[in-house]
Amino acid sequence: xxxxxxxxxxxxxxxxxxxxxxxxxxxxxxxxxxxxxxxxxxxxxxxxxxxxxxxxxxxxxxxxxxxxxxxxxxxxxxxxxxxxxxxxxxxxxxxxxxxxxxxxxxxxxxxxxxxxxxxxxxxxxxxxxxxxxxxxxxxxxxxxxxxxxxxxxxxxxxxxxxxxxxxxxxxxxxxxxxxxxxxxxxxxxxxxxxxxxxxxxxx
Amino acid sequence: xxxxxxxxxxxxxxxxxxxxxxxxxxxxxxxxxxxxxxxxxxxxxxxxxxxxxxxxxxxxxxxxxxxxxxxxxxxxxxxxxxxxxxxxxxxxxxxxxxxxxxxxxxxxxxxxxxxxxxxxxxxxxxxxxxxxxxxxxxxxxxxxxxxxxxxxxxxxxxxxxxxxxxxxxxxxxxxxxxx
Numbered sequence: 001x002x003x004x005x006x007x008x009x010x011x012x013x014x015x016x017x018x019x020x021x022x023x024x025x026x027x028x029x030x031x032x033x034x035x036x037x038x039x040x041x042x043x044x045x046x047x048x049x050x051x052x053x054x055x056x057x058x059x060x061x062x063x064x065x066x067x068x069x070x071x072x073x074x075x076x077x078x079x080x081x082x083x084x085x086x087x088x089x090x091x092x093x094x095x096x097x098x099x100x101x102x103x104x105x106x107x108x109x110x111x112x113x114x115x116x117x118x119x120x121x122x123x124x125x126x127x128x129x130x131x132x133x134x135x136x137x138x139x140x141x142x143x144x145x146x147x148x149x150x151x152x153x154x155x156x157x158x159x160x161x162x163x164x165x166x167x168x169x170x171x172x173x174x175x176x177x178x179x180x181x182x183x184x185x186x187x188x189x190x191x192x193x194x195x196x197x198x199x200x201x202x203x
Numbered sequence: 204x205x206x207x208x209x210x211x212x213x214x215x216x217x218x219x220x221x222x223x224x225x226x227x228x229x230x231x232x233x234x235x236x237x238x239x240x241x242x243x244x245x246x247x248x249x250x251x252x253x254x255x256x257x258x259x260x261x262x263x264x265x266x267x268x269x270x271x272x273x274x275x276x277x278x279x280x281x282x283x284x285x286x287x288x289x290x291x292x293x294x295x296x297x298x299x300x301x302x303x304x305x306x307x308x309x310x311x312x313x314x315x316x317x318x319x320x321x322x323x324x325x326x327x328x329x330x331x332x333x334x335x336x337x338x339x340x341x342x343x344x345x346x347x348x349x350x351x352x353x354x355x356x357x358x359x360x361x362x363x364x365x366x367x368x369x370x371x372x373x374x375x376x377x378x379x380x381x382x
Binding site: 067068072102138139142159160163164165166167170173175194195196197198199200201202 | 272274275276277304306307333334335336339340346347348349350351365367
C-alpha cells in the first residue's frame with residue numbers, strides 16, 4: 001500500500017512538473033525580471049548572476065557542445081565575452097540539455113570543449129533543467145541580454161546572436177552586439193526579439 | 204553466385220533511387236550534382252522564397268511538412284513515423300514533405316548518403332536561407348526556431364507543431380485534418 005502511495009505521489013509530481021514546464025515554455029518577455037540561479041561551472045564552483053558585483057548586465061547564452069548551430073557560434077560567443085565583459089556585460093553560458101539524452105554535453109565534455117576552445121566565460125550546467133524553462137529558452141543557441149536595474153535583471157533582448165549562422169564574415173545584423181551597444185549608450189534597442197533555427201533543448 | 208545477386212540488387216536499388224529523385228527534380232531552382240556514383244542523387248535546394256510554395260499549396264491534398272536535419276537526433280528519430288504516415292495515408296490524399304535544414308557543407312557528405320541509406324520515399328527539399336529571423340515567422344508566428352518542427356495543412360485547416368512526434372501522436376493530429 002505504501003508503495004502504491006509513493007507511486008501515486010511520484011506520478012502526481014511528474015504530472016505537475018510536466019504542466020509547469022509546458023506553461024513556462026512561454027518564458028520571459030522583454031521587460032520581465034530574470035531569475036538568478038546558482039549553477040555549477042566547469043571549474044566546479046557555483047555561479048550566480050549576483051556574484052558579478054560590477055556588471056551592468058549579462059549576455060546569457062543557452063548553448064551546448066552537440067548542436068551544430070551552437071558549435072557554429074562558439075567563436076562568436078567567445079568574441080562577445082572578450083568584447084563586452086570588460087564593458088560590464090559578461091557572457092554567461094548555460095548548457096540546458098539532459099545529459100542522459102546527450103552524453104556529449106555532460107560536465108566532462110563541457111570542460112573539454114571549453115578548454116579546447118579557450119572559453120573565458122562561465123559555462124554552467126543547468127542541472128535538473130530548472131533554469132531554461134523559466135527563461136523560456138527553447139533551443140541552442142538562445143540568447144537573453146539582461147540589464148541590471150533596481151528591480152533586478154531586466155530582460156532587454158531575446159533571440160539570435162546574428163543573422164548568419166553559416167558565415168561569421170557575411171553577417172549583416174549583429175543582433176546581440178547592437179542590443180548591448182544600445183544599452184551601453186543609453187539608447188533604445190531597435191530589434192529586441194529575433195529568431196533563428198536551433199536545436200531543441202533535450203529533455 | 205551470392206555476390207552476383209548482391210551486385211544486381213545494388214544496381215536495381217541505385218537505379219530506383221535515380222528515377223525517383225529525378226522525377227521530383229523538374230522544378231528545382233538549383234540542382235547540385237554529386238560526383239560520387241553512390242551519392243548520385245540531386246538535391247532540390249531553395250531559399251525561403253522557393254520553399255514557400257510547399258507551405259501553401261491550395262489543392263485538395265493534406266500536406267505534412269516536417270523541418271529536420273541529419274544532425275538533429277530527435278528529427279532523425281521521428282523521420283520513420285513521417286515516412287510511415289506518408290505511405291499509410293497516401294490513398295487519403297496525404298503528402299509528406301521533408302524540408303532539410305542541413306548545412307551546405309554537409310549536402311554531399313551527410314544529407315545525400317542519409318537519403319539513400321534510409322531510402323526516403325517522401326519528397327525531400329532543402330532550405331538554405333541564413334536570414335531565419337525573416338522567414339521563421341512566415342512559417343508560423345509562434346515558431347521559436349527549434350527543430351524538429353512540423354506543419355500540417357490543407358485547404359481548410361493549418362496547424363504548426365514545435366515538438367517531436369511518435370507515430371500515434373502524428374496520426375492523431377493528421378486525423379483532425381481528414382474529416
